[in-house]
Every structure is written in structure tokens, then in C-alpha cells.
Amino acid sequence: MAFISSGYNPDKPMENRITDIGPKNFEDFYPPVIKNNKAKWLYHEILKPGVLVHVSETGDEVYTVRAGGARLMTVDLIREICDVADKHCSGYFRFTTRNNIEFMVDKKDKVEPLIKDLESRKFPGGSYKFPVGGTGAGITNIVHTQGWIHCHTPATDASGPVKAAMDVLFDDFKDMRLPAHLRVSLACCLNMCGAVHCSDIAILGYHRKPPMVDHAYVDSMCEIPLAIAACPTAAIKPKKIEIDGQQKNSVEVNNSRCMFCGNCYTMCPALPLSDKEGDGIVIMAGGKVSNRISNPKFSKVVVAFLPNEAPRWPSTTAVIKKMVDVYAKDARKYERLGEWAERIGWERFFEKCELEFSHHLIDDFRDPAYYTWRQTTNFKF
Amino acid sequence: MAKHKTPLLDQLVSGPWPSFVDDMKQYAAARAKNEKKIEYQIPVDVVDDLMGLLELSYADGTTHWKHGGIVGVFGYGGGVIGRYCDQPETFPGVAHFHTMRVAQPAGKFYKSEYVRKLCDLWEFRGSGLTNMHGSTGDIIFLGTQTPQLEEIFYELTHTMGQDLGGSGSNLRTPSDCIGQARCEFACYDTQDLCHTLTNDYQDELHRPAFPYKFKFKFDGCPNCCVASIARADISFIGTWKDDIRIDQEAVAGYVSGKFKPNAGAHAGRDWGPFDIVKEVIDLCPTECMKYENGKLAINNKECTRCMHCINVMPRALRPGKETGLSILVGAKAPILDGAQMGSLLVPFVEVNKEDGYQAIKDVIEAIWDWWMEEGKNRERLGELMKRQGFQKLLEVTGIKPVPQHVKEPRHNPYIFWKEDEVEGGWERDVTEYRKHHQR
Numbered sequence: 001m002a003f004i005s006s007g008y009n010p011d012k013p014m015e016n017r018i019t020d021i022g023p024k025n026f027e028d029f030y031p032p033v034i035k036n037n038k039a040k041w042l043y044h045e046i047l048k049p050g051v052l053v054h055v056s057e058t059g060d061e062v063y064t065v066r067a068g069g070a071r072l073m074t075v076d077l078i079r080e081i082c083d084v085a086d087k088h089c090s091g092y093f094r095f096t097t098r099n100n101i102e103f104m105v106d107k108k109d110k111v112e113p114l115i116k117d118l119e120s121r122k123f124p125g126g127s128y129k130f131p132v133g134g135t136g137a138g139i140t141n142i143v144h145t146q147g148w149i150h151c152h153t154p155a156t157d158a159s160g161p162v163k164a165a166m167d168v169l170f171d172d173f174k175d176m177r178l179p180a181h182l183r184v185s186l187a188c189c190l191n192m193c194g195a196v197h198c199s200d201i202a203i204l205g206y207h208r209k210p211p212m213v214d215h216a217y218v219d220s221m222c223e224i225p226l227a228i229a230a231c232p233t234a235a236i237k238p239k240k241i242e243i244d245g246q247q248k249n250s251v252e253v254n255n256s257r258c259m260f261c262g263n264c265y266t267m268c269p270a271l272p273l274s275d276k277e278g279d280g281i282v283i284m285a286g287g288k289v290s291n292r293i294s295n296p297k298f299s300k301v302v303v304a305f306l307p308n309e310a311p312r313w314p315s316t317t318a319v320i321k322k323m324v325d326v327y328a329k330d331a332r333k334y335e336r337l338g339e340w341a342e343r344i345g346w347e348r349f350f351e352k353c354e355l356e357f358s359h360h361l362i363d364d365f366r367d368p369a370y371y372t373w374r375q376t377t378n379f380k381f
Numbered sequence: 382m383a384k385h386k387t388p389l390l391d392q393l394v395s396g397p398w399p400s401f402v403d404d405m406k407q408y409a410a411a412r413a414k415n416e417k418k419i420e421y422q423i424p425v426d427v428v429d430d431l432m433g434l435l436e437l438s439y440a441d442g443t444t445h446w447k448h449g450g451i452v453g454v455f456g457y458g459g460g461v462i463g464r465y466c467d468q469p470e471t472f473p474g475v476a477h478f479h480t481m482r483v484a485q486p487a488g489k490f491y492k493s494e495y496v497r498k499l500c501d502l503w504e505f506r507g508s509g510l511t512n513m514h515g516s517t518g519d520i521i522f523l524g525t526q527t528p529q530l531e532e533i534f535y536e537l538t539h540t541m542g543q544d545l546g547g548s549g550s551n552l553r554t555p556s557d558c559i560g561q562a563r564c565e566f567a568c569y570d571t572q573d574l575c576h577t578l579t580n581d582y583q584d585e586l587h588r589p590a591f592p593y594k595f596k597f598k599f600d601g602c603p604n605c606c607v608a609s610i611a612r613a614d615i616s617f618i619g620t621w622k623d624d625i626r627i628d629q630e631a632v633a634g635y636v637s638g639k640f641k642p643n644a645g646a647h648a649g650r651d652w653g654p655f656d657i658v659k660e661v662i663d664l665c666p667t668e669c670m671k672y673e674n675g676k677l678a679i680n681n682k683e684c685t686r687c688m689h690c691i692n693v694m695p696r697a698l699r700p701g702k703e704t705g706l707s708i709l710v711g712a713k714a715p716i717l718d719g720a721q722m723g724s725l726l727v728p729f730v731e732v733n734k735e736d737g738y739q740a741i742k743d744v745i746e747a748i749w750d751w752w753m754e755e756g757k758n759r760e761r762l763g764e765l766m767k768r769q770g771f772q773k774l775l776e777v778t779g780i781k782p783v784p785q786h787v788k789e790p791r792h793n794p795y796i797f798w799k800e801d802e803v804e805g806g807w808e809r810d811v812t813e814y815r816k817h818h819q820r
Contacts, residue, residue: 125395192714
């Protein structure tokens with residue numbers, strides 16, 4: 001493996017350097033039917049799960065076939081997406097915000113051959129490479145974070161629980177039987193790179209053991225004041241430690257004040273907190289981002305902890321499946337999961353979804369907590 | 382033959398949903414075979430070792446990645462995330478495994494010709510593993526070694542006209558919804574605004590000078606498909622001021638059952654015949670709609686543009702023509718002070734491409750000036766707003782307070798009056814006071 005230069009000269013890094021050119025211009029990648037009809041679209045229709053048509057005032061139509069995909073992809077799989085796009089869509093395709101792949105064609109008779117091609121492509125183990133679906137009142141792809149594949153702070157994996165959950169929810173990816181669309185998201189720690197805090201159902205990795213202090217290394221690996229300032233509950237204070245007769249600057253953690261956010265570890269690698277028994281999953285529910293009918297809502301914690309059960313996280317997927325099925329049966333048309341829970345009351349939500357309520361689910365974090373307690377005699381038995 | 386045994390991961394090969402494990406296994410085998418005779422610039426078994434490492438995490442329930450190190454390309458403070466494995470002896474292929482964030486095109490539209498070039502570059506100089514896309518929106522190149530960073534950057538910029546995205550305490554790569562490219566609801570050109578601001582603020586994106594991360598997201602309408610309202614420090618959400626356009630003939634089409642409600646989104650179940658009163662009029666949150674004698678009427682003055690009626694009857698109803706956007710600020714995920722939703726700052730601003738979106742940039746830059754001056758280390762804009770108050774935000778942006786800014790007025794009378802708001806000011810003579818008030 002001999003080093004091959006791109007032309008970059010490390011002795012003169014500024015020579016011919018090109019910087020600050022930004023992303024490619026989107027207009028270079030518009031299929032002709034999109035370019036010709038931009039801002040002229042009149043209406044759309046979902047012809048069947050995974051297939052949309054948009055109709056323009058020019059009379060043009062664009063048919064979109066949406067396929068799910070694991071966001072963790074090899075270049076070989078991406079090349080296969082390119083092959084499909086070359087064969088059916090003059091090379092054009094796009095990704096959605098939720099990691100779906102969209103193939104667009106300008107004639108209806110191009111749709112079925114495209115779907116047939118997509119659905120025929122499978123991995124050797126039998127899973128679909130490009131399952132068609134993820135539209136309308138169903139469950140689309142789960143947006144997620146890195147997890148154990150590439151992150152230093154996760155409390156769970158991301159790609160694995162997502163694969164396991166989507167296998168369980170697959171029928172609802174291929175169907176539109178729900179009262180409204182239902183968005184599932186995963187973040188592998190509460191940094192929430194995936195911003196799951198406004199999802200119908202959120203899978204969240206969470207630590208439950210306070211950081212260990214690697215006293216011999218705190219001062220050499222970290223800026224101690226930054227580590228102390230990083231703690232939102234002021235649980236960390238400076239401490240002098242004697243190791244092998246030597247005075248060292250370190251920190252002390254007041255464990256009872258720790259809410260396990262890991263922010264100190266982000267600032268100071270000598271405060272690791274991951275742990276097999278301590279780490280696991282929190283399930284949240286009832287959030288949304290659209291302004292439709294009711295205001296955007298935060299997701300609420302409905303299960304305080306489930307263990308990490310690699311490789312298929314059966315307890316987590318069972319809770320999710322149960323919530324989806326009860327919601328599907330009980331909610332009114334157009335009602336999002338959170339709107340349904342609010343209408344029937346959260347006490348009823350726990351009953352119907354057969355979820356246990358515990359003290360962990362009552363907010364005690366700062367001022368907003370008060371606004372979540374019940375300040376009325378109106379409740380259901 | 383795979384380099385490491387992965388019995389736990391192998392259980393994720395089955396089931397209908399695309400298996401990332403199967404994808405990686407096939408690709409690891411293809412790298413080992415190397416039929417294309419590629420002179421891989423990082424270890425050929427990088428994917429094998431990554432799977433071995435992930436299997437270890439599946440067995441022991443913890444991550445094996447260390448904190449990032451300071452790596453990057455010359456002159457940039459973002460775009461590369463250093464990553465080292467904590468078991469380098471067992472998994473040397475991923476001992477150094479840095480991420481590169483590549484700025485995605487607005488709308489995430491692609492052409493195969495270009496994407497194949499990206500793939501070739503990343504296979505040659507990296508692991509060949511990607512995220513399409515990362516949470517913020519970038520194309521993620523997952524795993525390469527330090528000597529390759531400048532080489533990849535050189536090839537991206539010189540042969541592909543492509544730059545890196547943001548990371549660290551800077552402007553993160555902005556992202557947008559599909560917008561007017563293929564959506565009839567979009568009230569402005571999200572792609573053009575996203576692309577223009579991304580390019581205008583390249584310095585803020587590449588060279589960290591902020592207290593913490595800062596995100597822009599662009600939603601074409603209040604449906605908020607990119608979730609800007611929940612996760613962007615500044616959310617740009619399309620809206621309109623005039624009347625919803627009604628096509629009464631198409632309304633009749635929905636009522637008669639000729640058109641499927643909600644564009645056919647509920648076709649997976651028999652919900653019975655469409656009932657416009659029950660499904661639209663009665664669900665309107667402001668009760669500003671009527672359906673009488675086969676005619677739909679909207680009292681637009683009372684409408685809050687929630688999109689429900691338009692979503693249900695896209696052929697019959699369209700947003701008005703006087704379009705623009707609302708600016709909401711301060712959204713963030715929970716860490717540290719709890720989650721925050723975006724708060725409305727600018728109810729309506731025109732989206733004017735001709736002047737380079739100056740009115741929008743004025744708001745952005747006033748906010749940045751304030752946050753860069755007053756924000757503490759790792760304090761998001763939303764947290765600064767809570768610490769210094771919404772009033773301060775209005776003051777620094779020069780925006781006049783209006784009832785639209787609040788859900789309801791304050792619950793307490795503890796108003797921080799300013800001296801110049803009170804007649805006669807605060808300086809008084811206590812001796813004069815005592816002439817009329819005994820001690």
C-alpha cells in the first residue's frame with residue numbers, strides 16, 4: 001500500500017489551495033422534470049405505499065418511488081443506487097431527511113419496472129436492499145445517530161436497534177393503516193445528535209452510572225475548570241489526590257447529584273461513564289414537529305429504562321410494537337400519537353399500552369417540571 | 382473468510398429491513414478480493430476490523446471509541462472528527478478512524494456520475510463506509526487516517542468542486558426540505574436560501590468562533606418536514622399572509638369521493654366515506670371554516686395556517702400568494718438545560734432573492750453579534766435566551782414586541798422596568814421625601 005499523492009504538497013499547504021467553495025449547487029442535480037416544474041406544482045397523491053405523483057400546472061407529472069435504506073451504507077451499495085438511477089431515472093436520485101432514497105421518473109409506465117427492480121434486489125442474507133414504502137399514514141425510516149460503530153459517548157448502539165425495530169415495524173413501512181404518520185427516531189445518548197425529542201416514538205440511549213474518575217490522568221488529559229463547568233447540576237468539584245506520594249489535581253463527583261448526561265466526559269476523557277449494566281434505553285413518546293392541528297410537542301418519557309439486549313433488543317421493540325398497535329386501534333383519523341395520548345389522558349395511555357408507571361416518569365428537573373404535574377381535579381380513575 | 386467471528390452481528394442479517402451488517406460483510410469481502418486492483422490507502426481490512434470491534438461492543442455493552450483527537454485540514458477548524466479505537470492491537474485497521482463531513486447539496490438531490498466519483502475517492506482513501514446522511518445533513522465519510530485528510534480535501538476541492546461541512550463550535554452545515562423543487566406547499570425556495578446562506582457564511586462554517594454549535598434549517602411550510610422548529614438555532618419556516626386559495630370544484634371532488642383525502646395517505650384502511658365537516662371543519666384548531674350549501678368558506682383573518690385543511694385537500698386548497706417565512710429561534714435537544722422548541726421572533730419576512738436575502742441576514746447577524754459577545758462556552762442560543770430573557774433578544778435584533786411573540790402574557794408582575802421607562806427616572810431626594818413622610 002504505497003502512498004499515492006493527490007497533488008497536495010505538504011511542504012506548501014497554501015499552494016493552489018481551494019477553500020470555502022461550499023456544497024455542490026443543487027441545480028446541477030435536478031432531474032429535468034424537477035427543473036422545469038419547480039414552484040409550479042399543483043398537488044400530489046400517494047398512489048400506493050411508497051409511490052407519489054406530483055402534478056404541475058404545466059401538465060407535467062413526476063412519479064417518485066421511495067425506498068428505505070440503512071443510513072450506514074457502503075460505497076458498493078451506493079453504486080447500486082446509482083445503477084438503479086442510471087437504468088430508470090437518467091442517473092438522478094435524492095435522499096429524504098429521514099434517510100430514504102427517492103427515485104423519480106416522468107412517466108407512469110416507468111414506475112412498475114422501477115419498483116420491480118428495487119424490490120428484486122436483496123442481500124445474500126435475505127433482507128431487501130431497497131424496500132419500497134415509507135409514505136402517508138404509516139411508519140417511515142427511523143432517523144438515528146452513530147452508536148457503537150463510531151461514537152465515544154453512546155449508551156446503546158444505533159444501527160442495530162434500528163434494524164431490529166424496522167424489522168418489527170416493517171408491515172407499517174409497507175402500509176398506511178395508521179391514523180396519521182408515525183415518526184420513530186433513535187439517539188444513542190442524550191446529546192441527541194438525532195434530535196429525537198419531538199418524535200412520536202423515540203429510542204434514547206441513557207447511562208445510569210456516574211462517571212469514574214481516572215485520578216492519575218484528570219489533570220493531564222483535561223482542563224479541570226471546563227470539566228467542572230460542564231456539569232449542569234454542579235455535581236463536580238475540584239479535589240487534591242495523593243498518588244504514589246505525589247499530589248495531583250483531580251475532581252470529585254457527588255454521585256447523588258449526577259443525572260448521567262455525560263457532558264463532563266465530553267469535556268474530559270478521564271471521566272468515563274459507559275457500563276454494560278448501567279447503560280440502556282429510554283423510550284419516549286408523543287412528540288411531533290408539525291404545526292398541524294396542534295402545536296409541536298416534546299416527546300415524554302414513558303419507559304424509564306430497558307437493558308441493552310444486543311443484537312435485537314427484544315424488550316425495546318416489543319414496547320414500540322405494542323404502542324403502535326394500541327395507537328392504530330384506538331386513535332382517531334388524523335390524530336398523532338401525542339394528540340391521542342392527550343385526548344384520552346396519559347393515565348389511560350399507560351393503561352392501554354400496558355406500561356408500568358414509576359417515580360422515574362415524574363419530572364423533577366428544574367422549573368419546567370412543575371408544569372407537568374397535575375394541577376386540577378380532572379383526572380380519570 | 383471473515384477476519385473476525387461476529388455471531389451477534391450475524392443475527393442482524395435476517396429480517397426484511399436492509400441489513401447494514403450484510404452490506405458491510407459483502408463489502409469487506411470485496412475489499413479482501415480487490416478485483417479492481419485498487420491501491421487502498423488505508424488498511425484493506427478496515428471493514429473487517431470495524432465489524433470485529435462492533436461485535437465486541439455487542440458482547441460487552443460499551444463503546445470502544447476514544448475521544449476525538451485534534452485532526453483536520455489546514456485552515457479549517459471543522460469538518461473532520463478525530464476518532465481512535467481503544468483496542469488498536471486487536472483491531473489495527475480501525476486504530477485511527479476519522480470522520481469527514483462533506484457538505485451535502487441542498488435538497489439532497491444527486492446525479493450518479495458525481496456520486497460514483499465520491500464513492501471511488503472514499504474507497505481509495507477511506508473505509509468505503511458512509512452515512513447517507515448524518516443527522517445534521519452532511520454526507521458522512523466514516524473512517525480514514527490522518528495522512529489521507531489533506532489528500533481527500535485536495536481531491537474534493539480540486540477535482541470535484543466540493544467542500545467539507547461543519548463540526549465543532551461553528552455554523553453546522555445547513556439543511557432544508559425538498560421545497561418548491563417538488564412540493565406544492567412550499568412557500569419559498571428552501572434550496573436557494575439554504576445554498577446561498579451556506580455559501581455566504583463559509584467562514585462561520587469552517588472556522589469555529591462561536592460559543593457552541595449553531596444550526597440553520599429551512600422548512601418550506603408549517604408541516605416542518607426537516608424538523609427545524611425542534612432542532613435549529615434559527616428555523617426558517619415558510620408561511621403566507623393572504624387568503625388560502627380555494628378551488629370549489631375540487632372541494633366538491635373530495636366531498637363526492639372522487640379524490641382521496643390527504644392525498645391518499647390513509648388508503649391502508651377503510652375509514653368510511655370522507656366527511657368534510659368531521660375531518661376538516663371540526664378539526665380546524667381556530668374554527669375558522671364553514672361548509673354550507675356545498676361551498677367551503679374560510680375566515681382567513683382567524684386562520685393560523687396549521688396546514689391541516691390543505692394537507693387533507695391538496696387539490697382544492699393552496700397556501701396564499703403573499704408568501705414569506707417566519708423565523709423562530711433557540712431550538713435544541715435536551716442537553717444540558719432541557720429541550721427547547723424554537724420561539725417565534727419574526728412573524729413574517731419576505732424572501733427576497735434579488736437583494737441576497739438581506740432582511741434575513743440582518744436578523745442572523747444581529748443574533749450572532751449578541752451570542753458571540755454574551756454566550757458562555759457551550760451555551761446554545763436558546764439557553765442564552767433563557768438566561769438573558771426574550772426582551773434582550775428583541776433589543777439586539779431591533780424587533781418590536783407584538784402579542785404574536787407569546788403564547789400568553791407573563792404570569793407574574795415582576796417586570797424589570799428600565800429607568801428611562803419611568804417618569805422622572807430613579808434618582809430621588811430622600812430629604813425632600815421625608816418632609817412629607819415621617820420616619
